[in-house]
Amino acid sequence: MLSTHHLTIQTPSQPGIKLRSITEKDIELLRVWKNAHRYSFFFQEIINPEQQRWWFKQFCAREHDYMFMVQNDQLDIGCMGFRLMDEKIDIYNVILGREEYRGTGIMSIALALMNGFIIIRFMEDVTAKVLYTNSALGWYLKNGFEIVETHDTYYLIRLFPKSCPFEVHSQIV
Numbered sequence: 001m002l003s004t005h006h007l008t009i010q011t012p013s014q015p016g017i018k019l020r021s022i023t024e025k026d027i028e029l030l031r032v033w034k035n036a037h038r039y040s041f042f043f044q045e046i047i048n049p050e051q052q053r054w055w056f057k058q059f060c061a062r063e064h065d066y067m068f069m070v071q072n073d074q075l076d077i078g079c080m081g082f083r084l085m086d087e088k089i090d091i092y093n094v095i096l097g098r099e100e101y102r103g104t105g106i107m108s109i110a111l112a113l114m115n116g117f118i119i120i121r122f123m124e125d126v127t128a129k130v131l132y133t134n135s136a137l138g139w140y141l142k143n144g145f146e147i148v149e150t151h152d153t154y155y156l157i158r159l160f161p162k163s164c165p166f167e168v169h170s171q172i173v
Contacts, residue, residue: 006173007066009117015111019068019117022079026069027056030079033097040134041093042154054167068095070110077101080114082126089118091128094136109166115144118163126159141151 009019022030026081031052038044047055059065064084078101079145080094096107114155118126128145130137131154140157149156 007068007114007167007170008173009068009170011113011116011168013166014113016073017106017113018071018074019080019084019110019113022067022069024056026076026079027052028124029076029097030067030093033079033095034093037095040131040136042129042131059105068110068114070107072101072106072111078107078110079151080110080112082118084122084124087124089122089124089126091126094128101141105123108139111143112164112167113164115159115162116166116168117170119162119164120168120170128157129154130157 006021006023006113007019008021010017028049031047031049034041035046038046041138048134059067062083065081066083067081068079070078070080075098077098078096080091082089082091084090094107096102101107115126127148128140129151130140137155137157144159144161144163145157146160147155148158
Protein backbone atom coordinates (compact mmCIF):
# COMPACT_ATOMS: atom_id res chain seq x y z
CA MET A 1 0.00 0.00 0.00
CA LEU A 2 1.40 3.33 -0.93
CA SER A 3 2.41 5.29 2.15
CA THR A 4 0.00 8.06 1.18
CA HIS A 5 -2.99 5.68 1.49
CA HIS A 6 -3.95 5.20 5.13
CA LEU A 7 -7.39 3.66 5.47
CA THR A 8 -9.87 2.94 8.19
CA ILE A 9 -12.74 0.53 7.56
CA GLN A 10 -15.70 0.14 9.89
CA THR A 11 -19.46 -0.24 10.06
CA PRO A 12 -22.04 1.64 12.15
CA SER A 13 -23.55 -1.68 13.31
CA GLN A 14 -20.26 -2.71 15.02
CA PRO A 15 -18.85 0.61 16.28
CA GLY A 16 -16.05 -0.85 18.42
CA ILE A 17 -14.52 -2.91 15.60
CA LYS A 18 -12.29 -1.19 13.09
CA LEU A 19 -9.60 -1.99 10.56
CA ARG A 20 -6.83 0.57 10.27
CA SER A 21 -3.86 0.59 7.95
CA ILE A 22 -0.63 -0.47 9.58
CA THR A 23 2.10 2.07 10.17
CA GLU A 24 5.79 1.72 10.88
CA LYS A 25 4.96 1.74 14.61
CA ASP A 26 3.10 -1.58 14.15
CA ILE A 27 5.82 -3.61 12.47
CA GLU A 28 7.41 -5.02 15.63
CA LEU A 29 4.08 -6.29 16.95
CA LEU A 30 3.29 -7.76 13.52
CA ARG A 31 6.68 -9.50 13.53
CA VAL A 32 6.04 -11.01 16.97
CA TRP A 33 2.59 -12.26 15.91
CA LYS A 34 3.87 -13.67 12.62
CA ASN A 35 6.74 -15.50 14.34
CA ALA A 36 4.36 -16.93 16.97
CA HIS A 37 2.07 -18.30 14.24
CA ARG A 38 4.69 -19.02 11.57
CA TYR A 39 3.72 -22.67 11.04
CA SER A 40 0.37 -21.52 9.65
CA PHE A 41 2.09 -19.68 6.79
CA PHE A 42 4.23 -20.50 3.78
CA PHE A 43 7.28 -18.64 5.15
CA GLN A 44 8.01 -20.47 8.41
CA GLU A 45 11.40 -19.07 9.39
CA ILE A 46 11.85 -16.67 12.31
CA ILE A 47 11.70 -13.08 11.04
CA ASN A 48 14.26 -10.73 12.58
CA PRO A 49 13.74 -6.96 12.98
CA GLU A 50 15.89 -6.11 9.96
CA GLN A 51 13.89 -8.46 7.72
CA GLN A 52 10.67 -6.93 9.02
CA ARG A 53 11.85 -3.40 8.23
CA TRP A 54 12.81 -4.54 4.70
CA TRP A 55 9.36 -6.14 4.27
CA PHE A 56 7.64 -2.94 5.41
CA LYS A 57 9.64 -0.82 2.96
CA GLN A 58 8.69 -3.16 0.10
CA PHE A 59 5.08 -3.30 1.27
CA CYS A 60 4.80 0.52 1.29
CA ALA A 61 5.96 0.67 -2.33
CA ARG A 62 3.21 -1.63 -3.65
CA GLU A 63 0.02 0.10 -4.79
CA HIS A 64 -2.47 -2.72 -4.28
CA ASP A 65 -1.19 -4.32 -1.07
CA TYR A 66 -3.09 -3.55 2.13
CA MET A 67 -2.37 -4.65 5.69
CA PHE A 68 -4.64 -3.73 8.58
CA MET A 69 -4.59 -3.90 12.33
CA VAL A 70 -7.86 -5.28 13.67
CA GLN A 71 -9.01 -3.14 16.56
CA ASN A 72 -11.60 -3.77 19.23
CA ASP A 73 -12.36 -0.62 21.21
CA GLN A 74 -9.04 0.83 19.92
CA LEU A 75 -7.02 -2.17 21.16
CA ASP A 76 -5.01 -3.98 18.46
CA ILE A 77 -6.06 -7.63 18.65
CA GLY A 78 -4.95 -8.99 15.27
CA CYS A 79 -4.13 -8.24 11.67
CA MET A 80 -5.15 -9.14 8.15
CA GLY A 81 -4.25 -8.06 4.67
CA PHE A 82 -4.97 -8.42 1.01
CA ARG A 83 -3.16 -7.77 -2.23
CA LEU A 84 -3.95 -7.77 -5.92
CA MET A 85 -1.85 -10.60 -7.30
CA ASP A 86 -2.15 -12.66 -10.49
CA GLU A 87 -5.46 -10.98 -11.36
CA LYS A 88 -7.02 -12.11 -8.05
CA ILE A 89 -7.33 -10.61 -4.61
CA ASP A 90 -5.18 -12.66 -2.24
CA ILE A 91 -6.08 -12.53 1.46
CA TYR A 92 -2.98 -13.03 3.60
CA ASN A 93 -1.48 -12.77 7.10
CA VAL A 94 -4.75 -13.16 8.97
CA ILE A 95 -3.58 -13.47 12.57
CA LEU A 96 -5.40 -13.30 15.88
CA GLY A 97 -2.66 -11.79 18.01
CA ARG A 98 -4.49 -11.81 21.34
CA GLU A 99 -5.72 -15.28 22.23
CA GLU A 100 -8.20 -13.95 24.79
CA TYR A 101 -10.32 -12.77 21.81
CA ARG A 102 -10.59 -16.26 20.28
CA GLY A 103 -14.22 -17.22 19.77
CA THR A 104 -15.59 -13.69 20.16
CA GLY A 105 -16.43 -13.27 16.46
CA ILE A 106 -14.39 -10.08 16.14
CA MET A 107 -12.00 -11.50 13.55
CA SER A 108 -14.98 -12.78 11.52
CA ILE A 109 -16.54 -9.32 11.57
CA ALA A 110 -13.18 -7.79 10.59
CA LEU A 111 -12.82 -10.25 7.70
CA ALA A 112 -16.34 -9.41 6.51
CA LEU A 113 -15.51 -5.69 6.65
CA MET A 114 -12.31 -6.18 4.69
CA ASN A 115 -14.15 -8.33 2.14
CA GLY A 116 -16.85 -5.68 1.87
CA PHE A 117 -14.21 -3.05 1.12
CA ILE A 118 -12.64 -5.34 -1.48
CA ILE A 119 -16.00 -6.00 -3.16
CA ILE A 120 -16.68 -2.26 -3.41
CA ARG A 121 -13.24 -1.41 -4.83
CA PHE A 122 -12.16 -4.42 -6.91
CA MET A 123 -13.80 -6.70 -9.47
CA GLU A 124 -11.42 -9.64 -9.02
CA ASP A 125 -12.21 -12.87 -7.17
CA VAL A 126 -11.33 -12.85 -3.47
CA THR A 127 -9.06 -15.82 -2.69
CA ALA A 128 -6.62 -17.14 -0.12
CA LYS A 129 -4.10 -19.96 0.01
CA VAL A 130 -4.43 -22.00 3.20
CA LEU A 131 -1.88 -24.64 4.14
CA TYR A 132 -3.27 -28.08 4.97
CA THR A 133 -1.69 -27.69 8.41
CA ASN A 134 -3.42 -24.36 9.09
CA SER A 135 -6.29 -24.94 11.53
CA ALA A 136 -8.02 -21.77 10.25
CA LEU A 137 -9.43 -23.55 7.17
CA GLY A 138 -12.71 -24.27 8.95
CA TRP A 139 -12.94 -20.64 10.03
CA TYR A 140 -12.57 -19.47 6.42
CA LEU A 141 -15.23 -21.93 5.26
CA LYS A 142 -17.57 -20.71 8.01
CA ASN A 143 -16.93 -17.14 6.81
CA GLY A 144 -18.07 -17.58 3.22
CA PHE A 145 -15.10 -19.20 1.49
CA GLU A 146 -15.14 -22.44 -0.48
CA ILE A 147 -12.32 -24.72 -1.56
CA VAL A 148 -11.78 -24.36 -5.32
CA GLU A 149 -8.41 -26.09 -5.82
CA THR A 150 -6.27 -28.59 -3.97
CA HIS A 151 -2.49 -28.34 -4.34
CA ASP A 152 0.45 -30.29 -2.89
CA THR A 153 0.54 -28.37 0.41
CA TYR A 154 -2.39 -25.97 0.39
CA TYR A 155 -5.98 -25.27 -0.61
CA LEU A 156 -6.95 -22.35 -2.80
CA ILE A 157 -10.17 -20.95 -1.37
CA ARG A 158 -12.51 -18.31 -2.81
CA LEU A 159 -15.14 -16.05 -1.27
CA PHE A 160 -18.50 -17.12 -2.64
CA PRO A 161 -20.83 -15.46 -3.07
CA LYS A 162 -19.12 -12.09 -2.96
CA SER A 163 -21.19 -10.40 -0.27
CA CYS A 164 -20.89 -8.55 3.02
CA PRO A 165 -23.50 -8.48 5.81
CA PHE A 166 -22.47 -4.97 6.89
CA GLU A 167 -22.70 -1.44 5.59
CA VAL A 168 -19.00 -0.70 5.03
CA HIS A 169 -17.51 2.73 5.53
CA SER A 170 -13.95 3.43 4.48
CA GLN A 171 -11.99 6.61 4.86
CA ILE A 172 -8.60 7.56 3.52
CA VAL A 173 -6.81 9.59 6.16
